[in-house]
Amino acid sequence: xxxxxxxxxxxxxxxxxVHKDGFIGEWIDVGLYAMGSPKDPKPSVRIEGDKIVEMxxxxxxxxxxxxxxxxxxxxxxxxxxxxxxxxxxEIARMLVDVNxxxxxxxxxMTALTPAKVSRxxxxxxxxxxxxxxxxxxxRQMPGxxxxxxxxxxxxxxxxxxGAEAALRGFIExxxxxxxxxxxxxxxLALLVGGQTGRRGTLSQDALEEAFELEVGMRGLTSYAxxxxxxxxxxxxxxxxxxxxxxxxxxxxxxxxxxxxxxTSGTGSEVQMGAAEGKSMLYLEILCIMITKGAGVQGLQNxxxxxxxxxxxxxxxxxxxxAENLVTMCLDLEVASGNDQTFSHSDQRxxxxxxxxxxxxxxxxFSGYAAEPNYDNMFAGSNWDIxxxxxxxxxxxxxxxxxxxxxxxxxxxxxxxxxxxxxLQAVFDELGFPPITDEEVDLATYxxxxxxIGDRNIPEDLKAAERLMKEGVTGVDVAKALAKRGFxxxxxxxxxxxxxxxxxxxxxxxxxxxxxGTVYSAVNDPNTYSGPGTGYKMxxxxxxxxxxxPWAVRAEDV
Numbered sequence: 277x278x279x280x281x282x283x284x285x286x287x288x289x290x291x292x293x294v295h296k297d298g299f300i301g302e303w304i305d306v307g308l309y310a311m312g313s314p315k316d317p318k319p320s321v322r323i324e325g326d327k328i329v330e331m332x333x334x335x336x337x338x339x340x341x342x343x344x345x346x347x348x349x350x351x352x353x354x355x356x357x358x359x360x361x362x363x364x365x366e367i368a369r370m371l372v373d374v375n376x377x378x379x380x381x382x383x384x385m386t387a388l389t390p391a392k393v394s395r396x397x398x399x400x401x402x403x404x405x406x407x408x409x410x411x412x413x414x415r416q417m418p419g420x421x422x423x424x425x426x427x428x429x430x431x432x433x434x435x436x437x438g439a440e441a442a443l444r445g446f447i448e449x450x451x452x453x454x455x456x457x458x459x460x461x462x463x464l465a466l467l468v469g470g471q472t473g474r475r476g477t478l479s480q481d482a483l484e485e486a487f488e489l490e491v492g493m494r495g496l497t498s499y500a501x502x503x504x505x506x507x508x509x510x511x512x513x514x515x516x517x518x519x520x521x522x523x524x525x526x527x528x529x530x531x532x533x534x535x536x537x538x539t540s541g542t543g544s545e546v547q548m549g550a551a552e553g554k555s556m557l558y559l560e561i562l563c564i565m566i567t568k569g570a571g572v573q574g575l576q577n578x579x580x581x582x583x584x585x586x587x588x589x590x591x592x593x594x595x596x597x598a599e600n601l602v603t604m605c606l607d608l609e610v611a612s613g614n615d616q617t618f619s620h621s622d623q624r625x626x627x628x629x630x631x632x633x634x635x636x637x638x639x640x641f642s643g644y645a646a647e648p649n650y651d652n653m654f655a656g657s658n659w660d661i662x663x664x665x666x667x668x669x670x671x672x673x674x675x676x677x678x679x680x681x682x683x684x685x686x687x688x689x690x691x692x693x694x695x696x697x698x699l700q701a702v703f704d705e706l707g708f709p710p711i712t713d714e715e716v717d718l719a720t721y722x723x724x725x726x727x728i729g730d731r732n733i734p735e736d737l738k739a740a741e742r743l744m745k746e747g748v749t750g751v752d753v754a755k756a757l758a759k760r761g762f763x764x765x766x767x768x769x770x771x772x773x774x775x776x777x778x779x780x781x782x783x784x785x786x787x788x789x790x791x792g793t794v795y796s797a798v799n800d801p802n803t804y805s806g807p808g809t810g811y812k813m814x815x816x817x818x819x820x821x822x823x824x825p826w827a828v829r830a831e832d833v
Contacts, residue, residue, distance in 0.1 A: 292621070293619075293620035293621045293622070294619070294620065294621040294623070294624060296620040297587070297588075297618075297619050297620055297621060297624070298584060298587075298588045299588050299589075300588045300589060301589075301590075302589055302590060304553055305553050306546060306549075306551060306553070307545060307546040307551020307552065307553060307554060307555070307556060307559070308546060308585070308588075308589050309555045309556065309589065310542075310555060310556055310557060310586055310589050310590065310591040310592045310594065310595035311394070311397065311398050311555050311556075311557045311558075311591055311594070311595045311598065312394070312395075312398045312555055312557075313553060313554055313555035313558065315552070315553035315554055315555075316391060316394060316554055316555050316558045317332035317333050317334070317390075317391040317558075318332065318333050318391060319332055319360065319388075319389055319391040319392035319395055320332055320333050320360075320389070320391075321351075321356050321357070321360050321389050323353055323356060323357065326353055326354075327347075327348075327353070328347040328348075328351065328353060328356070331343060331346075331347050331389050331390075332389050332390060332391040332392075333391075340508075340509040341509055341512070341513075341518055341519065342507065342508070342509055342512065342519060342562055342566065343562075345519035345520070345566060345569055346390060346562060346565045346566060346569060348569070349568075349569030349570070350565035350566065350568045350569035350606075351386070351387060351388070351389065351565070352383075352386045352387040353387075354387075355383060355384070355386070355387035356387045356388075356389075358387070359383075359384045359385075359387035359388055359392075360387070360388060360389065360392060362384065364392070364395040364396050364398070364399055365399050367384060367385070367388075367396045368396050368397075368399035368400050368404070370384065371385075371396070371400070371404075371408040371411070371412065371601075371605070372400070372404050372407050372408055374411065374804075374805050374806030374807075375805075375806075377805060378411055378412060378802060378804070381411070381412060381605060382412075382605065382606070382607050385602075385605040385606060386568070386605075386606055386607065390558065390561045390562050390565060391558065393561050393565075393602055393605075394555065394557055394558045394561055397557060397598040397601070397602065400598070400601075401594075402594050402597060402631060405594070405597045405598055405601050405631060406597070406631050406634060406635045407635070408601055408604075408605075409597075409600065409601050409604060409631070409632075409635035409636070409637065410635040410636065410804050410810065411802070411804045411805070411810075412601060412604035412605050412802070413604055413610075413635070413636060413637055413638060413802045413804075414604060414607060414608065414609055414610075414638060414784050414785040414797040414801070414802060415609070415638050415784075415785035415795070415796060415797050415800055415801070415802060416800045416801060416802050416803060416810065416811045417677070417795065417800060417811055418636030418637060418638070418640060418677050418678070418679055418811070419447045419448070419638060419639050419640070419679045419787055420445065420446050420447065420448075420639060420640050420641055420644060420678060420679030420680060421446060421447070421448040421449065421450065421611055421639040421641055421642050421643060421644070422441045422446040422448075422449050422450070422641065422643060422644045422645070422646040423449070423450055423451070423452075423615070423643040423644070423645050423646060423647070423652055423653075423654050423657055424437045424438045424441055424449050424450070424451050424466055424469070424646050424647065425451050425452055425453075425462075425647060425651060425652055425653040425654065426454075426647055426651040426653070426724065426725045427454050427650070427651055427653065427725055428454070428725045428728075428730065428731070429453050429454050429455055429458035429461070429462060430719075430725060430728055430731060431461045431462070431464070431465040431699060431703075431711075431731075431736075432465070432696050432699060432700070432711055432715045432716065432718075432719040432728075433719045433722060433724075433725065433728050434451065434462060434465035434466060434469060435465040435466070435468050435469035435472070435695040435696055435698070435699040435719070436469060436692035436693075436695050436696050436719040436720060436722070437469065437646050437647050437692075438451075438465065438466045438468075438469025438470045438472075438473060438477075438479070438646070438695065439469040439470070439472040439473035439691045439692055439694065439695030440473060440646065440683075440688050440691060440692055441469075441470075441473065441646035442469070442470050442471075442472070442473025442474035442477045443473040443474060443683055443687065443688065443691045444646075444664070444680050444681060444683055445474075445679050445680040445681045446474075446477070446644070446646065446679070446680070447474075447476075447477065447478065447639075447679065447787040447788075448477070448478040448479070448480075448499065448611075448639060448787070449466060449470055449477060449478070449479050449480075449646065450479070450480045450481075450482055450501070450642075450643060450654075451463070451465075451466045451479070451480070451481050451482065452481070452482040452483065452653050452654060453481075453483065453653065454653055455733070455737070456483065456484075457737045457740055457741065458736065458737065458740060459481055459483045459487060459491070459740070460491065460496070460740040460741075460743045460744050461736060461739070461740045461743070462481055463479075463481040463491045463496040463497050464496055464699075464702070464743070464753065465699055466479040466481070466497075467479055467496055467497070467750065467753065467769065468695060468698050468699045468702060468753065468757070468765065468769075469695040469698075469699070471765050471768035471769050471772070472691060472694055472695040472698055472762075472765050472768075473691050473695065474790060475764075475767075475768040475771065475790045475791075475792075476768070476771065476772070476787075476788035476789055476790055476792065477788075478498045478499050478535065478781075478787065478788065479497055479498055479499075480492075480497045480498070480499050480500050480501065480502075481496070481497050482500075482501075482502040482654075483502075485500075485502075485503060485525060488500045488502070489525075489528060489529060489532075489534075490744075492529065492532065492534045493532050493534070494747070494748070494749045494750065495749050495750025495751065495753075495769070495772065495773050495776070496748075496749070496750055496753075497534075498534065498535065498772050498775070498781075499534060499535035499536055499537075500529060500534065500535075500536045500537075501536060501537040501538070501539055501574075501576045501611065501642070502539055502576075503522060503525060503526065503536065503537070503538050503539060504538070504539045504540065504544075505519070505522055505538050505539070505540050505563045505566045505567060506540065506544055506545060506548075506559075506563060507540070507544075507545050507554075507558075507559030507560060507561075507562040507563050508545050508550050508551065508552055508554075508559060510550040511544070511545050511548045511550045514548065519566050519569070519570065522538065522566070522570060523569075523570040523571070526538070526570050526571065526572045527571075530782055532776065533775065533776030533777065533778075533779055533782070534776070535573070535781050535782055535786060536572065536573075537567075537572060537573065537574040537575055537576050537609065537611060538563075538566070538567045538570070538572050538574075538575050538576070539575070539576040539577070539580060540560060540563035540564070540567070540575060540576075540577050540580075541560065541563075541576075541577050541578065541579040541580035541581065541582045541583075541599075541613070542556040542557060542559075542560045542577075542578075542579045542582065542585070542586045542592075542595055542596055542599050543556050543579055543582035543583070543584075543585030543586045543592075544580075544581075544582045545559050546582075546585050547582050547585055555595075556585070556586055556589075556592070556595055557595045557598055557599060560577065560595075560599045560602075561599070561602055563575075563577070564577065564599065564602050564603050564606055564608070565606070567603075567606075567608060568606045568607075568608060572608075573608065573609055573782065573783065573784045573785075573786075574603075574608050574609025574610060574611065574638070574784060574785065575603050575608050575609070575610060575611070576610075576611040576613075576642045577599050577600065577603055577610065577611075577612070577613065578596055578599065578600050578610075578611075578612040578613020578614060578615070578632070578642065579596045579599070579613055580613055580615060580616060580642070581616050581654075581655065583596070583613070583616050583618040583628075583658075584618050587618045587619065587624075587628070593627070593628055593631075596613065596628075596631075597631035597632070600612040600613070600631075600632060600637060604637075607784065607797075608784065609638045609639075609784050609785040609786075609797070610637050610638050610639070611637075611638065611639040611641075611642030612632040612637040612638075612639065612640060612641075612642065613632070613641070613642055614628065614629050614632060614640065614641040614642070614643075614644070614657075614658045614659065615641055615642045615643030615644070615654065615657050615658065616643070616654065616655055616656065616657060616658060617649065617655070617656035617657060617658055618658065625658050625659070626670075628658060629641075629658060629659070633670070633676060633678050634674065634676055636676070636677065636811065638785045640678055640679060641657070641658075641659070643657055644657055644658075644659050644660075644667075645657035645659065645660035645661060646660075646661055647660065647661055647724055648660055648661055648662055648723060648724040649662075650724060650725075650726070651724045651725050664680075665824070665826070667680060668680060668681075668682050668821075668824050669824060671821050672821055672822055672824060675813070675818070675821070677811070677813055677817065677821070681820050681821070682820070682821075682823055682824045682825055684825060685825075689720060689721065692719065692720045692721075693716065693720040694762075696711070696715070696716040696719045696720055697716055697762075698757060698760075698762045698765050699711060700715075700716055701756060701757060701760035701761075701762060702753055702756045702757060702760075704760070705755075705756035705759060705760060706743075706748065706752070706756060707739075708736075708739040708742075708743075709731070709732055709735045709736055709739055714729075715728070715729070715731075750769050750770075750772065750773050751770070751773060753766075753769055754766040754767075754769040754770050754773075757769070771788075771792050772788075774792075775788065775794070778794075780794040780796070781794045781796070783796035783797065783798045784796055784797040784798070785797045785800075
């Protein structure tokens with residue numbers, strides 16, 4: 277046998293895309309440990325009167341600000357003695373058992389300490405986590421959210437992409453910017469595009485928190501979720517924040533009729549160099565409990581922009597699914613990630629999505645890229661518009677509802693064109709730099725910014741600043757649209773403004789249907805209790821999912 281001679285099979289394997297990914301062994305001291313770190317606290321609780329005076333082996337006087345907030349606001353003290361007395365495995369089995377209802381599981385899970393919740397999750401394998409998700413999701417019907425961005429902040433392309441995304445079934449869409457001063461135009465473009473594609477689409481502009489709140493109050497956006505919380509004190513205060521300041525911000529959104537979620541994610545503390553040796557899941561459980569204690573209706577988690585960290589360690593993607601489940605177990609809406617690229621391997625990208633797609637979550641993606649990833653300003657999504665037909669095929673293969681629908685090329689072209697023309701009319705009515713007919717045509721047929729020219733950026737930025745200074749609101753946009761013949765889009769925007777007064781979509785897991793009906797965990801609660809119960813596609817929805825345009829139809833053969 278020749279020394280130094282390589283196996284050709286191993287040479288081939290080493291050149292597979294998965295070998296471009298980063299992998300690392302467990303490293304306890306820096307927190308590169310997915311679940312059950314030896315440095316995680318041991319579960320315990322001691323209550324005097326109605327106050328927790330000891331939690332997970334630490335006395336109250338030694339609590340960090342995070343532990344104090346969790347102890348005071350996130351744990352049902354009345355039920356805690358009974359719940360904490362249950363065995364970890366007993367509670368894990370409750371989550372999987374179809375004979376134990378969701379309300380009972382929530383009663384127990386909301387009375388546990390962070391360390392106890394972590395111990396419960398350690399007892400579940402990935403299939404059991406998915407089984408529990410199917411029961412514990414707050415809202416009956418799953419949904420989906422997308423990113424709508426581009427590297428040029430081109431407003432006409434944003435409007436066209438937003439309209440197509442809404443037509444394809446996304447009930448929420450989120451944008452951000454390449455140039456911060458373009459923010460007002462991005463919000464405006466997404467508002468017009470989203471309401472053109474599907475009445476009732478929720479949209480947001482992910483930027484600095486004060487700006488997000490202002491454009492939301494003006495009716496240019498309808499929700500926010502980039503309000504981040506963290507699991508260690510040093511990371512939390514690094515941004516001059518505390519759980520109390522985040523709670524105040526959440527109340528500001530709610531008082532103005534704006535839906536909002538917090539954002540967190542397994543691995544953020546490791547990325548910021550302050551994980552204190554704790555497991556990623558344990559620290560994320562603290563974030564989830566902060567969210568619960570703040571009274572916020574939901575959480576965007578699933579590692580989010582930190583996905584490369586848990587994706588590199590053993591059982592890391594299982595921990596990501598577990599954090600989604602914990603959010604559900606605390607009776608919160610979950611936008612379950614899948615929103616940033618983390619792997620060169622198509623197999624790993626798909627496998628990472630299955631735990632959320634197959635059982636269903638409130639929002640399976642908190643950012644499916646509705647544009648090609650080269651235009652995704654959130655650093656690229658796990659799936660993008662080029663993967664759309666694969667996603668639709670998987671829905672059809674397994675009869676799962678991923679929230680999206682097949683569409684015809686003709687309808688996509690038509691809706692993109694309408695959105696571009698609608699934004700053209702708004703710009704003209706409000707005296708912003710003109711949108712040319714050529715730009716409308718290019719945006720109608722474009723794949724991305726590679727197919728569309730540049731705008732006069734300095735003039736656009738001046739106009740965007742004027743939009744903010746002059747106090748332009750959603751009502752002004754609706755008036756401009758109605759005046760120029762886009763009355764249906766104008767009425768959709770007014771519908772969104774009315775929601776601020778009604779407040780129905782501030783309920784957990786809320787979304788707005790095309791007729792203006794708000795569905796949430798209140799009027800569409802998850803009732804799964806085993807086979808034959810819970811969410812089932814209607815016959816009409818199944819026919820829609822089956823009808824991928826490239827399938828051969830029997831009647832055509």
